[in-house]
Amino acid sequence: MTAKILDGNALSAKLRESLRQRAAELAAQGFQPGLAVILVGENPASQVYVRNKIKACEAVGVYSEKYEFAADISPEEVLGMIAALNADPAIHGILVQLPLPPQFDEDEVLEAVSPEKDVDGFHAENVGLLAQGNPRFISCTPYGVMEMLSAEGISLRGKEAVVVGRSNIVGKPMTLLLIGASATVTVCHSQTKDLAFHTRRADVLVAAVGKPKMITGDMIKPGAVVIDVGINRLRGPDGKLCGDVDFESAKEVASLITPVPGGVGPMTITMLLANTIESADRASAK
Ligand code: NDP
Numbered sequence: 001m002t003a004k005i006l007d008g009n010a011l012s013a014k015l016r017e018s019l020r021q022r023a024a025e026l027a028a029q030g031f032q033p034g035l036a037v038i039l040v041g042e043n044p045a046s047q048v049y050v051r052n053k054i055k056a057c058e059a060v061g062v063y064s065e066k067y068e069f070a071a072d073i074s075p076e077e078v079l080g081m082i083a084a085l086n087a088d089p090a091i092h093g094i095l096v097q098l099p100l101p102p103q104f105d106e107d108e109v110l111e112a113v114s115p116e117k118d119v120d121g122f123h124a125e126n127v128g129l130l131a132q133g134n135p136r137f138i139s140c141t142p143y144g145v146m147e148m149l150s151a152e153g154i155s156l157r158g159k160e161a162v163v164v165g166r167s168n169i170v171g172k173p174m175t176l177l178l179i180g181a182s183a184t185v186t187v188c189h190s191q192t193k194d195l196a197f198h199t200r201r202a203d204v205l206v207a208a209v210g211k212p213k214m215i216t217g218d219m220i221k222p223g224a225v226v227i228d229v230g231i232n233r234l235r236g237p238d239g240k241l242c243g244d245v246d247f248e249s250a251k252e253v254a255s256l257i258t259p260v261p262g263g264v265g266p267m268t269i270t271m272l273l274a275n276t277i278e279s280a281d282r283a284s285a286k
Helices: 008-028 044-060 075-086 106-112 124-131 140-151 171-180 195-199 264-284
Strands: 034-040 063-069 093-096 160-164 184-188 204-207 225-228
Touching: 008 044, 008 140, 008 264, 034 044, 034 075, 034 264, 044 063, 044 264, 063 075, 075 093, 075 106, 093 264, 124 171, 140 171, 140 225, 140 264, 160 171, 160 195, 171 184, 171 204, 184 195
Parallel strands: 034 063, 034 093, 160 184, 160 204, 204 225
Antiparallel strands: none
Protein backbone atom coordinates (compact mmCIF):
# COMPACT_ATOMS: atom_id res chain seq x y z
CA MET A 1 0.00 0.00 0.00
CA THR A 2 1.22 3.50 -0.73
CA ALA A 3 -0.50 6.16 1.30
CA LYS A 4 -2.40 9.12 -0.06
CA ILE A 5 -0.50 12.27 0.84
CA LEU A 6 -2.53 14.98 2.57
CA ASP A 7 -1.53 18.27 1.00
CA GLY A 8 -1.67 20.98 3.67
CA ASN A 9 -0.69 23.68 1.20
CA ALA A 10 -3.63 22.93 -1.11
CA LEU A 11 -6.17 22.74 1.73
CA SER A 12 -4.74 25.94 3.24
CA ALA A 13 -5.06 27.77 -0.06
CA LYS A 14 -8.72 26.76 -0.28
CA LEU A 15 -9.48 27.77 3.29
CA ARG A 16 -7.57 31.04 2.96
CA GLU A 17 -9.67 32.01 -0.03
CA SER A 18 -12.87 31.82 2.02
CA LEU A 19 -11.12 33.57 4.93
CA ARG A 20 -10.10 36.36 2.56
CA GLN A 21 -13.73 36.85 1.57
CA ARG A 22 -14.91 36.91 5.19
CA ALA A 23 -12.15 39.39 6.14
CA ALA A 24 -13.27 41.68 3.29
CA GLU A 25 -16.91 41.54 4.44
CA LEU A 26 -15.89 42.42 7.99
CA ALA A 27 -13.64 45.23 6.75
CA ALA A 28 -16.60 46.65 4.79
CA GLN A 29 -18.55 46.78 8.08
CA GLY A 30 -15.66 48.63 9.77
CA PHE A 31 -14.25 45.56 11.51
CA GLN A 32 -11.13 44.70 9.54
CA PRO A 33 -9.63 41.79 11.49
CA GLY A 34 -6.40 42.83 13.24
CA LEU A 35 -3.59 40.71 14.68
CA ALA A 36 -0.72 41.94 16.86
CA VAL A 37 2.40 39.80 17.04
CA ILE A 38 4.98 40.21 19.80
CA LEU A 39 8.47 38.89 19.24
CA VAL A 40 11.14 39.05 21.93
CA GLY A 41 14.78 38.35 21.11
CA GLU A 42 16.50 37.13 17.98
CA ASN A 43 15.63 33.43 17.80
CA PRO A 44 15.99 32.76 14.04
CA ALA A 45 13.19 30.18 13.89
CA SER A 46 10.83 32.57 15.71
CA GLN A 47 11.75 35.35 13.28
CA VAL A 48 10.83 33.10 10.34
CA TYR A 49 7.54 32.05 11.96
CA VAL A 50 6.60 35.67 12.67
CA ARG A 51 7.50 36.77 9.14
CA ASN A 52 5.34 33.98 7.69
CA LYS A 53 2.41 34.88 9.93
CA ILE A 54 2.57 38.56 8.92
CA LYS A 55 2.80 37.61 5.24
CA ALA A 56 -0.21 35.32 5.58
CA CYS A 57 -2.19 38.15 7.23
CA GLU A 58 -1.43 40.47 4.33
CA ALA A 59 -2.55 37.85 1.81
CA VAL A 60 -6.02 37.45 3.33
CA GLY A 61 -6.64 41.07 4.31
CA VAL A 62 -5.96 40.79 8.04
CA TYR A 63 -4.38 43.97 9.41
CA SER A 64 -1.22 43.17 11.39
CA GLU A 65 1.15 44.91 13.75
CA LYS A 66 4.52 43.54 14.75
CA TYR A 67 6.25 44.50 18.02
CA GLU A 68 9.88 43.45 18.31
CA PHE A 69 11.77 43.68 21.59
CA ALA A 70 15.42 43.06 22.42
CA ALA A 71 16.15 39.83 24.30
CA ASP A 72 17.00 41.73 27.52
CA ILE A 73 13.74 43.70 27.67
CA SER A 74 12.00 43.68 31.07
CA PRO A 75 8.86 41.55 31.35
CA GLU A 76 7.00 44.61 32.68
CA GLU A 77 7.49 46.42 29.40
CA VAL A 78 6.05 43.51 27.40
CA LEU A 79 3.17 43.14 29.86
CA GLY A 80 2.46 46.86 29.42
CA MET A 81 2.33 46.40 25.65
CA ILE A 82 -0.07 43.47 26.02
CA ALA A 83 -2.32 45.57 28.27
CA ALA A 84 -2.42 48.33 25.62
CA LEU A 85 -3.25 45.81 22.87
CA ASN A 86 -5.97 44.24 25.04
CA ALA A 87 -7.66 47.65 25.08
CA ASP A 88 -7.13 48.43 21.36
CA PRO A 89 -10.38 47.94 19.38
CA ALA A 90 -8.45 47.57 16.08
CA ILE A 91 -6.75 44.43 17.43
CA HIS A 92 -8.76 41.19 17.60
CA GLY A 93 -5.91 38.77 18.14
CA ILE A 94 -2.69 38.95 20.14
CA LEU A 95 0.07 36.44 19.65
CA VAL A 96 3.22 36.22 21.76
CA GLN A 97 5.79 34.21 19.85
CA LEU A 98 7.33 31.51 22.06
CA PRO A 99 9.86 30.74 23.41
CA LEU A 100 10.52 33.83 25.54
CA PRO A 101 13.93 34.64 27.08
CA PRO A 102 14.70 33.23 30.56
CA GLN A 103 13.73 36.36 32.55
CA PHE A 104 10.09 35.78 31.49
CA ASP A 105 7.49 33.60 33.15
CA GLU A 106 5.75 32.37 29.99
CA ASP A 107 2.56 31.45 31.81
CA GLU A 108 2.33 34.95 33.27
CA VAL A 109 2.68 36.47 29.80
CA LEU A 110 0.13 34.13 28.20
CA GLU A 111 -2.35 34.82 31.01
CA ALA A 112 -1.91 38.57 30.46
CA VAL A 113 -3.44 38.32 26.98
CA SER A 114 -7.19 38.94 27.09
CA PRO A 115 -8.87 35.52 26.67
CA GLU A 116 -11.12 37.17 24.06
CA LYS A 117 -8.04 38.01 21.93
CA ASP A 118 -6.09 34.83 22.68
CA VAL A 119 -6.08 33.53 19.10
CA ASP A 120 -3.38 30.97 19.96
CA GLY A 121 -5.77 29.39 22.47
CA PHE A 122 -3.10 29.19 25.19
CA HIS A 123 -4.86 31.16 27.96
CA ALA A 124 -5.97 28.96 30.87
CA GLU A 125 -9.57 30.10 30.40
CA ASN A 126 -9.55 28.98 26.78
CA VAL A 127 -7.83 25.69 27.63
CA GLY A 128 -10.55 25.14 30.24
CA LEU A 129 -13.32 25.88 27.75
CA LEU A 130 -11.77 23.41 25.31
CA ALA A 131 -11.55 20.77 28.05
CA GLN A 132 -15.26 21.34 28.75
CA GLY A 133 -16.01 20.75 25.07
CA ASN A 134 -17.09 24.35 24.56
CA PRO A 135 -14.06 25.99 22.90
CA ARG A 136 -13.69 29.74 22.32
CA PHE A 137 -10.32 29.53 20.53
CA ILE A 138 -8.70 26.21 19.63
CA SER A 139 -4.92 26.24 19.49
CA CYS A 140 -3.90 26.48 15.90
CA THR A 141 -1.91 23.30 15.24
CA PRO A 142 -4.44 20.79 16.64
CA TYR A 143 -7.23 22.84 15.04
CA GLY A 144 -5.42 22.49 11.69
CA VAL A 145 -5.11 18.73 12.17
CA MET A 146 -8.86 18.44 12.82
CA GLU A 147 -9.59 20.47 9.69
CA MET A 148 -7.36 18.16 7.63
CA LEU A 149 -9.15 15.07 8.96
CA SER A 150 -12.53 16.63 8.37
CA ALA A 151 -11.65 17.72 4.81
CA GLU A 152 -10.80 14.07 4.06
CA GLY A 153 -14.16 12.97 5.49
CA ILE A 154 -12.45 10.88 8.16
CA SER A 155 -14.85 9.96 10.95
CA LEU A 156 -13.17 9.66 14.34
CA ARG A 157 -16.11 8.13 16.19
CA GLY A 158 -15.00 4.94 17.93
CA LYS A 159 -11.55 5.01 16.29
CA GLU A 160 -8.38 4.26 18.22
CA ALA A 161 -6.36 7.48 18.20
CA VAL A 162 -2.85 7.68 19.60
CA VAL A 163 -1.17 11.02 20.28
CA VAL A 164 2.59 10.93 20.83
CA GLY A 165 3.51 14.04 22.85
CA ARG A 166 1.65 15.79 25.68
CA SER A 167 2.72 19.43 25.35
CA ASN A 168 0.31 22.24 26.17
CA ILE A 169 0.68 23.57 22.61
CA VAL A 170 0.02 20.39 20.64
CA GLY A 171 -0.39 17.07 22.46
CA LYS A 172 -2.90 18.05 25.15
CA PRO A 173 -5.30 20.15 23.02
CA MET A 174 -5.05 17.50 20.28
CA THR A 175 -6.10 14.87 22.81
CA LEU A 176 -9.08 16.96 23.93
CA LEU A 177 -10.23 17.50 20.36
CA LEU A 178 -9.97 13.80 19.52
CA ILE A 179 -11.94 12.91 22.66
CA GLY A 180 -14.51 15.52 21.63
CA ALA A 181 -14.80 13.78 18.26
CA SER A 182 -15.51 10.48 20.09
CA ALA A 183 -12.24 8.73 19.36
CA THR A 184 -10.74 6.46 22.02
CA VAL A 185 -7.50 8.26 22.80
CA THR A 186 -4.17 7.08 24.16
CA VAL A 187 -1.50 9.68 24.97
CA CYS A 188 2.18 8.67 24.87
CA HIS A 189 5.17 10.65 26.15
CA SER A 190 8.80 10.28 27.11
CA GLN A 191 7.98 7.92 29.99
CA THR A 192 5.77 5.59 27.93
CA LYS A 193 7.21 2.07 28.26
CA ASP A 194 6.56 0.45 24.89
CA LEU A 195 5.76 3.19 22.39
CA ALA A 196 5.44 0.86 19.40
CA PHE A 197 2.86 -1.28 21.24
CA HIS A 198 0.62 1.78 21.41
CA THR A 199 1.32 3.27 17.98
CA ARG A 200 0.62 -0.09 16.27
CA ARG A 201 -2.93 0.01 17.66
CA ALA A 202 -3.68 3.45 16.21
CA ASP A 203 -6.25 3.96 13.47
CA VAL A 204 -5.24 7.62 13.69
CA LEU A 205 -1.71 8.40 14.83
CA VAL A 206 -0.59 11.95 15.65
CA ALA A 207 3.13 12.47 16.22
CA ALA A 208 4.12 15.67 18.06
CA VAL A 209 7.46 14.94 19.65
CA GLY A 210 10.27 16.89 18.00
CA LYS A 211 12.48 13.88 17.23
CA PRO A 212 13.35 13.37 13.57
CA LYS A 213 11.88 10.23 11.97
CA MET A 214 11.34 8.45 15.29
CA ILE A 215 8.06 6.80 14.16
CA THR A 216 8.99 4.20 11.57
CA GLY A 217 6.81 2.13 9.25
CA ASP A 218 7.01 -0.95 11.48
CA MET A 219 5.38 1.08 14.31
CA ILE A 220 2.29 1.84 12.22
CA LYS A 221 -0.89 -0.20 11.79
CA PRO A 222 -1.56 -1.02 8.13
CA GLY A 223 -4.09 1.45 6.75
CA ALA A 224 -3.66 3.99 9.56
CA VAL A 225 -4.02 7.74 9.12
CA VAL A 226 -0.69 9.30 10.11
CA ILE A 227 -0.47 12.97 11.04
CA ASP A 228 3.06 14.26 11.46
CA VAL A 229 3.19 17.49 13.45
CA GLY A 230 6.95 17.44 14.01
CA ILE A 231 9.19 20.01 12.38
CA ASN A 232 12.84 19.12 12.72
CA ARG A 233 15.77 20.62 10.89
CA LEU A 234 18.29 17.97 9.87
CA ARG A 235 21.97 18.72 10.25
CA GLY A 236 23.90 19.12 7.07
CA PRO A 237 24.64 21.69 4.44
CA ASP A 238 21.08 21.97 3.10
CA GLY A 239 19.43 21.86 6.58
CA LYS A 240 16.36 20.04 5.25
CA LEU A 241 13.17 19.83 7.31
CA CYS A 242 11.71 16.52 8.35
CA GLY A 243 8.94 15.30 10.62
CA ASP A 244 8.75 12.95 13.57
CA VAL A 245 7.63 10.21 11.19
CA ASP A 246 9.98 8.38 8.86
CA PHE A 247 7.98 9.32 5.78
CA GLU A 248 9.56 6.81 3.39
CA SER A 249 8.78 3.70 5.45
CA ALA A 250 5.50 5.05 6.89
CA LYS A 251 3.92 5.82 3.51
CA GLU A 252 4.19 2.15 2.55
CA VAL A 253 1.98 1.15 5.51
CA ALA A 254 -0.39 4.06 6.15
CA SER A 255 -3.50 4.86 4.10
CA LEU A 256 -3.11 8.62 4.53
CA ILE A 257 -0.09 10.62 5.64
CA THR A 258 0.91 14.26 6.03
CA PRO A 259 4.30 15.28 4.63
CA VAL A 260 6.84 17.61 6.26
CA PRO A 261 7.09 20.26 5.00
CA GLY A 262 3.73 20.94 3.36
CA GLY A 263 1.43 19.10 5.76
CA VAL A 264 0.35 20.41 9.15
CA GLY A 265 2.68 23.45 9.07
CA PRO A 266 0.70 25.59 6.58
CA MET A 267 -2.55 24.62 8.33
CA THR A 268 -1.28 26.05 11.62
CA ILE A 269 -0.97 29.54 10.16
CA THR A 270 -4.28 29.20 8.36
CA MET A 271 -6.05 28.44 11.64
CA LEU A 272 -4.38 31.47 13.24
CA LEU A 273 -5.99 33.57 10.51
CA ALA A 274 -9.30 31.76 11.06
CA ASN A 275 -9.20 32.48 14.80
CA THR A 276 -8.36 36.16 14.23
CA ILE A 277 -11.20 36.56 11.74
CA GLU A 278 -13.57 34.71 14.09
CA SER A 279 -12.56 37.11 16.87
CA ALA A 280 -13.28 40.14 14.64
CA ASP A 281 -16.59 38.55 13.71
CA ARG A 282 -17.50 38.31 17.41
CA ALA A 283 -16.45 41.95 17.95
CA SER A 284 -18.69 43.01 15.05
CA ALA A 285 -21.67 41.21 16.61
CA LYS A 286 -21.33 43.03 19.99
P1 NDP B 1 7.53 19.70 23.26
O1 NDP B 1 9.00 19.52 23.32
O2 NDP B 1 6.88 20.72 24.10
O3 NDP B 1 6.84 18.28 23.60
C1 NDP B 1 7.33 17.10 23.09
C2 NDP B 1 6.55 15.93 23.64
O4 NDP B 1 7.12 14.73 23.13
C3 NDP B 1 6.61 15.83 25.18
O5 NDP B 1 5.33 15.56 25.69
C4 NDP B 1 7.57 14.68 25.43
O6 NDP B 1 7.27 13.92 26.57
C5 NDP B 1 7.32 13.82 24.20
N1 NDP B 1 8.47 12.94 23.94
C6 NDP B 1 9.78 13.27 23.94
N2 NDP B 1 10.53 12.18 23.67
C7 NDP B 1 9.67 11.15 23.49
C8 NDP B 1 9.84 9.79 23.20
N3 NDP B 1 11.05 9.25 23.03
N4 NDP B 1 8.73 9.03 23.08
C9 NDP B 1 7.50 9.56 23.25
N5 NDP B 1 7.28 10.85 23.53
C10 NDP B 1 8.36 11.64 23.65
O7 NDP B 1 7.19 19.91 21.73
P2 NDP B 1 5.88 20.54 20.99
O8 NDP B 1 4.67 19.77 21.35
O9 NDP B 1 5.89 22.00 21.15
O10 NDP B 1 6.27 20.24 19.47
C11 NDP B 1 6.41 18.92 18.99
C12 NDP B 1 6.92 18.97 17.57
O11 NDP B 1 5.93 19.63 16.78
C13 NDP B 1 8.21 19.78 17.35
O12 NDP B 1 8.93 19.18 16.31
C14 NDP B 1 7.72 21.13 16.93
O13 NDP B 1 8.66 21.82 16.13
C15 NDP B 1 6.52 20.74 16.11
N6 NDP B 1 5.49 21.78 16.00
C16 NDP B 1 4.96 21.95 14.78
C17 NDP B 1 3.97 22.86 14.58
C18 NDP B 1 3.38 22.97 13.22
O14 NDP B 1 2.86 24.02 12.89
N7 NDP B 1 3.41 21.92 12.42
C19 NDP B 1 3.50 23.73 15.66
C20 NDP B 1 4.05 23.41 16.95
C21 NDP B 1 5.03 22.46 17.09
P3 NDP B 1 7.38 14.52 28.08
O15 NDP B 1 6.15 15.37 28.25
O16 NDP B 1 7.38 13.31 28.92
O17 NDP B 1 8.64 15.31 28.12
